[in-house]
Amino acid sequence: MSATQTNKIEIIKAATSKIKDVDFDNLHFGEVFTDHLFECDFTNGEWQKPVIKPYAPFLLDPSAKVFHYGQAIFEGMKAYKDDNDAIWLFRPDENYHRFNNSATRMAMPEVPEEIFMEGLKQLLQLDEAWIQKGKGNTMYIRPFMIATGTGVIANPSDDYKFMILLSPAKAYYSGEVKVLIAEHFSRAANGGIGAAKAAGNYAAQFYPTNLANKAGFQQVIWTDDATHTKLEEAGTMNVFFRINDTLYTAPTSERILDGVTRKSLIDLAKRENINVEVRPVLVSELVEGAKNGSLKEIFGAGTAAVVNPIIGFSYQDVYYELPKSESSIALELKDKLTNIQHKLAEDTFGWTVKV
Amino acid sequence: MSATQTNKIEIIKAATSKIKDVDFDNLHFGEVFTDHLFECDFTNGEWQKPVIKPYAPFLLDPSAKVFHYGQAIFEGMKAYKDDNDAIWLFRPDENYHRFNNSATRMAMPEVPEEIFMEGLKQLLQLDEAWIQKGKGNTMYIRPFMIATGTGVIANPSDDYKFMILLSPAKAYYSGEVKVLIAEHFSRAANGGIGAAKAAGNYAAQFYPTNLANKAGFQQVIWTDDATHTKLEEAGTMNVFFRINDTLYTAPTSERILDGVTRKSLIDLAKRENINVEVRPVLVSELVEGAKNGSLKEIFGAGTAAVVNPIIGFSYQDVYYELPKSESSIALELKDKLTNIQHKLAEDTFGWTVKV
Structure with missing residues (x-):
């Protein structure tokens, strides 16, 4: 055209x-x-x-x-x-x-x-x-x-x-979010359409999410469908974990959406000298981190909410609550990102485009 | 109501x-x-x-x-x-x-x-x-x-x-059908919606099916997404394999649709003293059967086509053509089933319901 x-x-x-x-x-x-x-x-x-x-x-x-x-x-x-x-x-x-x-x-x-x-x-x-x-x-x-x-x-x-x-x-505020780690249901197949923003991916999540809601959880953290050992997405968002002072998030794949907020947060964290590791994260690491206190934060990342802090998770019927943190990398990054988006801070990345 | x-x-x-x-x-x-x-x-x-x-x-x-x-x-x-x-x-x-x-x-x-x-x-x-x-x-x-x-x-x-x-x-006739065994793409996740007749399951198949069409195949036989070693469905149909004189089809699951034609064919085969085994069928069994000549027939089963005979399949870039059979259990069962449906044969099962 x-x-x-x-x-x-x-x-x-x-x-x-x-x-x-x-x-x-x-x-x-x-x-x-x-x-x-x-x-x-x-x-x-x-x-x-x-x-x-x-x-x-x-x-x-x-x-x-x-x-x-x-x-x-x-x-x-x-x-x-x-x-x-x-x-x-x-x-x-x-x-x-x-x-x-x-x-x-x-x-x-x-x-x-x-x-x-x-x-x-x-x-x-x-x-x-x-x-x-x-x-x-x-x-x-x-x-x-x-x-x-x-x-x-x-x-x-x-x-x-x-x-x-x-x-x-x-501004999207969803209240205190507790999540259920998926042990049976899943959102995407290997060789499926999980990386596409296809309508059918979303309706497929409603029933498992309803079950989680009834059990007192606002969202599901999806795991790989074959083994349910790897953490993939949180609800309809990408998901980050902070263990000690390092952020972890899964690599994108045909099962995991290549989120714009996700990749922007990674770049922003790097600029701020925050360690970020993009690698598969295991449910067992999360549980271990919750037990020994090294797991400091979990948060979803997406366009609607930008950053959605998660205060605790349940896995195998055990609920793990995160420590109340004096400092939140999630909220710090959210503030920096929304400042760039609203032209309240310098856009060192060239992300903003004038209409 | x-x-x-x-x-x-x-x-x-x-x-x-x-x-x-x-x-x-x-x-x-x-x-x-x-x-x-x-x-x-x-x-x-x-x-x-x-x-x-x-x-x-x-x-x-x-x-x-x-x-x-x-x-x-x-x-x-x-x-x-x-x-x-x-x-x-x-x-x-x-x-x-x-x-x-x-x-x-x-x-x-x-x-x-x-x-x-x-x-x-x-x-x-x-x-x-x-x-x-x-x-x-x-x-x-x-x-x-x-x-x-x-x-x-x-x-x-x-x-x-x-x-x-x-x-x-x-009557639905789709011509000679050759199929591609899925080695990468898949139609359903464990814990997903493969057993539901959900709209999104179908659009997800269009792209891999288009690729198969371009390579000269009319349909894809879907395999389990985790290992691609087990045969699940053919296109939008359940799938049967005849090895020697026994029919095999995968058990229904949360990945495999509980097809009405599938279950009717199983009952009909049993009535006709045809051996039917409902168990996971491996891609390797299909290849082995094609090589040693024991694989006699493959066919899809669904409401639209009733029975859809498949004349050959490709796996790992090797095409295996089935022997031209003098007798086809697929067509025999199709004939018996459509006769019941059209009230041309006695409905010993009580399947037909007058409007």
Whole structure:
């Protein structure tokens, strides 16, 4: 798609804005959407004319393949408004490339960079009044693609819809998080789709997570499905462990998502001269560290929460609570990262991109 | 739901029928749908009034959870019309119970039996003109449920839609099928959702299957993800192997779908005094059997194709072609099973249910 063509995103403006009905101080994550969305359809083997239009329900055939065979992928990103009303994205190229990696694994067409990036930028500009200033405020961005082709034979769709939604969000605080280490259930197979942000990966976690919730735990830390001895992800986030003064996190793989927050925290920790080791971490190390006091912190890392501290874990029916720490590397890194994202600290990495 | 309530399925008839446009002799599987569909919504914690209405696209919010988190399940069933114009189902209770097992695993509400069965029967009766007589003709039935609740936070939906579609089908013939034994990719994790008819399981197979197609193979035989030494399923079907005069198939598990055709073929084989062993089958046994000539047949088993003979397989870049057999247990069992389904042979098992 040439630059000339992308200038041609059709824009259909909403007659009225819903913004006056929004209580920005009391937003629940992911429930409120802005006035417009971006949409581009793939049909007859090519991407069609993109459009920005009022957020509204749309029609799908009951036999659409997304309903029957789960061809659906997404990304999670955020935009931020600085004190000068400039809008910033955080490493959008990472999300863009991961989106297309997910597309390939799910036998879906790649979205051209200009459609993805121009759609995103023009949508943010049109709905810029919805992006609130200040460190507690972000605009959560949800690019996604679904199979819209019809027919109940199990093969890849010919038709797809790519959309971007915007949802204003407050700083995400999930309260004190206790986790259950997975001993039976798992989120990804070797040779499966765990590294893709595929819709089906998420629904698969709901039942085991519900069971954990009923037992008093907010999340599950997933382990490798073959042996349940290696720690992989926490809920829908990557996971870090601090043993003494070193951070540990598993290497990414076909089972573990290549998280943008994860890799940013690793780089940030290195800059701050914090030891980081990327290697498989065993459940037994965690238990040992909890017993001898060397395990200081556990935290999830992801776009929505940025960093989600975990205060304790259960394994084989034994609950291990972490010591209350005077200093938290998790919160220190979170503060430094969100300062970069909100343009409150120098971006020595070149991660932030102006819209 | 009481019987009184199910009598209250609202029926909105289509103004005109599309049946006159259908070439029943040249149907492609899963592309043509009848005039009506059955629909029942789950909201406010309960199933709402069911309705049969004209087949048509419907509206969904862009943030519907089926698009983002893949909460979606389905079943595949068939109906048959006998020479006296009576309509028959084949073991519908099996599909009903499996549907609700899938629902539980995907954190979705169970569908009450009366909604599922009464909806199915009344829909078949209303569109009975679409069910063609004769052994080559069936009505493929697609019950499915999707998460319709809105919001891009990754948790189970509050709202769901259950639907049944009908698609007339000819006998399914897929030509000569050669398969690739999976050495890297896999379809299910231990502790995963492989036993559920969850939408996401199917899209996950498209990419590896496309790669196999490009290499000249029509399907993949999936192996266990941890070691790739055990044979699990063929494409979207269960799989049987005949070594000398014994049939082998893997036991069902949380990785392997409990197929209705699979279990019916096992019972039918036993009735016919054919040896059947249900136990893990190793890739090495298959290779050994191909080398020494004891491997006589491989076939997939599922609702759409009933039995799908496989003529050869590739493993570690070596292609093994099966001997052309004078007698095929696969085709013998298929014939006996379809005769029962079409009411052309006595149903000694009590599998067929009159609508």
